[in-house]
Amino acid sequence: MTEIMEASEWRLRCFVMSLLFFHVSEFMLALHYHGAAGVESLLITGPYLVALTFGLVEHHLESMYLPEYKSQTYVAYLGLALVIVGEVIRKLAIVTARRNFTHEIKVDYDENHQLVTHGIYRYMRHPSYLGFFVFAIGTQLLLCNPLATAGYMIILWRFFHDRIEYEEFFLVEFFGPKYEEYQKIVPSGLPFVK
Numbered sequence: 001m002t003e004i005m006e007a008s009e010w011r012l013r014c015f016v017m018s019l020l021f022f023h024v025s026e027f028m029l030a031l032h033y034h035g036a037a038g039v040e041s042l043l044i045t046g047p048y049l050v051a052l053t054f055g056l057v058e059h060h061l062e063s064m065y066l067p068e069y070k071s072q073t074y075v076a077y078l079g080l081a082l083v084i085v086g087e088v089i090r091k092l093a094i095v096t097a098r099r100n101f102t103h104e105i106k107v108d109y110d111e112n113h114q115l116v117t118h119g120i121y122r123y124m125r126h127p128s129y130l131g132f133f134v135f136a137i138g139t140q141l142l143l144c145n146p147l148a149t150a151g152y153m154i155i156l157w158r159f160f161h162d163r164i165e166y167e168e169f170f171l172v173e174f175f176g177p178k179y180e181e182y183q184k185i186v187p188s189g190l191p192f193v194k
Contacts, residue, residue: 008063008070011079011142018083018139019052025087029094030103041103051155055140055148062145070144082138090131092120101128105167106174115175117182124189125182126167129160133190161193 023042030041062069094101096119099112106113120127133156140149171179188194 008059008067011070011076011144012059014080014083015139015142018087018135018142022087022135025091026094026103029091033094033099033101043103051148051152054151055143055145058145058148059143069146072144075144076142079138079141079143082134083142084138086131086133086135086138088131089120090128090135093127093131096120096127105163105170107170109174113174115171115178115182117186121186123186125186126160126164126189129164130189133157133160157190157192160190164188164190164193 023044026043027037027041030037059070097116100114100116124130136152136156137149140152168179168183172183175182183194
């Protein structure tokens with residue numbers, strides 16, 4: 001029982017460190033590329049806090065009442081690997097796009113805005129969304145949370161599906177046939193999203 005509790009605490013520490021790194025690095029990159037960053041660059045919203053709370057409550061309750069759920073070391077290591085892979089994909093997207101990457105969807109044309117199709121964008125149109133998707137699911141696998149993992153997958157997939165559709169409407173408006181050709185050749189990056 002003590003081993004399971006120690007493993008659970010290790011996973012919880014990794015979870016907290018992963019979140020801290022993710023949010024602070026998002027803020028710092030926004031500050032670096034745009035010269036200013038507001039609290040919105042931390043990417044902490046009400047629904048996000050609800051999701052985190054759900055995951056932490058599940059982790060706590062299962063650690064207390066179903067400790068065998070928390071003894072799946074291979075699941076935790078898979079989660080940690082996904083956290084790292086997701087972070088790398090997302091940060092590559094930000095660093096590649098530089099000033100063209102923002103946390104909010106641009107709905108007004110800016111003549112300085114360029115279509116980025118090199119680097120990681122050569123392989124997927126929305127690597128930052130895929131990175132966050134993989135990262136977030138990884139955090140819940142790290143905690144060995146079966147319910148939160150399933151919830152995160154469904155809710156995040158739906159969120160990014162809708163967000164990509166909305167964002168691409170404006171990208172077609174801004175870049176016209178150039179973006180439409182890019183859409184035909186390069187996948188979105190998110191599973192089952194054209």
